[in-house]
Amino acid sequence: MGYRIYIKMSIQIRFSLNEGLYLKDPQDSKLGKNIIQHSILLIDEFGFESFTFKKLAEKIGSTEASIYRYFENKHILLIFLVNWYWEWVSYLIQINTMNVSDARVKLKIIIHSFVSAPKDNPGVEYVNESKLHNIVISEGVKAYLTKDVDEENSKGFFSSYKNLANTVSHVISEINPEFKYPYALATNLFEMSNNHIYFAKHLPRLTDISVNGNNVDEAETMLNYFADKLLF
Template sequence: MFLYHSIMSVEIKISLNESIYLRDPQDSTLGRNIIKHSILLIDELGFEAFNFKKLAQKIGSTEPSVYRYFENKHALLIYLVSWYWEWVAYLIKINTININDPKKKLEIIINSFVLASVDNPTTDHVDENILHRVVIAEGTKAYRTKEVDEENGKGLFEHYKKLITKVAVVILEINPSFEYPYALASNLCEMSNNQIYFAKHLPKLTDIKVEENKYSEVQKMLNYFASKLLGYEM
């Protein structure tokens, strides 16, 4: 991950696996527009109704131009969720920089999963808040396809796996004999998104309540689950 600092603003450039895209969207205005407005449009229409024609219309470009950046809308979705995972990894990194207690670290990790955005809207072409909503609603579609093995072989899910590995390391720091560090790490991440989605759309499947970007109950629940499973007091 590269961090560019300028005098006027802090601009973060997140570097993503090259096989996700055909041409790096961060390197041109059109590319950044594709990212920015695809997030808004997927949030608005849902992934199924979203397509490159509508996106091109929205940004005053054409369908073939968008296709020069991404093979198809599925590749674009993988790009967006990878961006999101890198962003969460970045949040965890800067917020745990002076923290030594692994329990405290895990708490920060959970907060990063749940909040993901709120405080620091640092990148002008990505609204992390809306991207988080998109990942909650559409994220699993990135890897729930018939092509998962082939795409995994190309490294398209490295960003997610890297993040989960980092979390697993912290889990083992807390409790070195815990048998399921990776499963707990991925479950905390998936559960966070799932339970937020349930609270919003299928409230009978959860106990927590959620208001517009107020996810404190999710945070509390995940911390409770983690502490119980790893055997420590909060």
């Protein structure tokens, strides 16, 4: 009865993250991908504090010991996830601004990319970008707000974020070469985005915007307004 030919094509995005962040690259194996996938789900659902490798192991039908073969501890795993997110945002920015020459338009696209990233994108099978975004919002700063910052920073654990900040600061300087705080504005846009999406959801009296479900348009509008006012 003839042939059926199945062609399985998979285009995979794969980010090269700092090698100190894992003992064995989780992107290389089924178990590794499972760890990433379900750690995102668990941290998003229960929060980073009550997340443990034991619970994760149970959830994916593996063992604590196996997970420790990939990540030194849950703190390093968090840094890994956050880096993954910023690499992904960098990637989005890169492809979305590829043929754009006007720096002002570029900045708009950049803001859109990190505020609404998960909304627009298909992404990677084993990463729920929307939940990862929530983790970055709610837990992201815990990656560097520890007594190990200096040591971890010297190992390059925060380079994804720093590179992105650098890229954005260049766009800012292109818009207004006189502006004295291009790095601060760049990082402030990121932090402000995270903070105010969180505030809108949990501490609404600390912000003026509101967020309905996944609709973060007001955040985007506000960030554009701030950037415009500061740069023009």
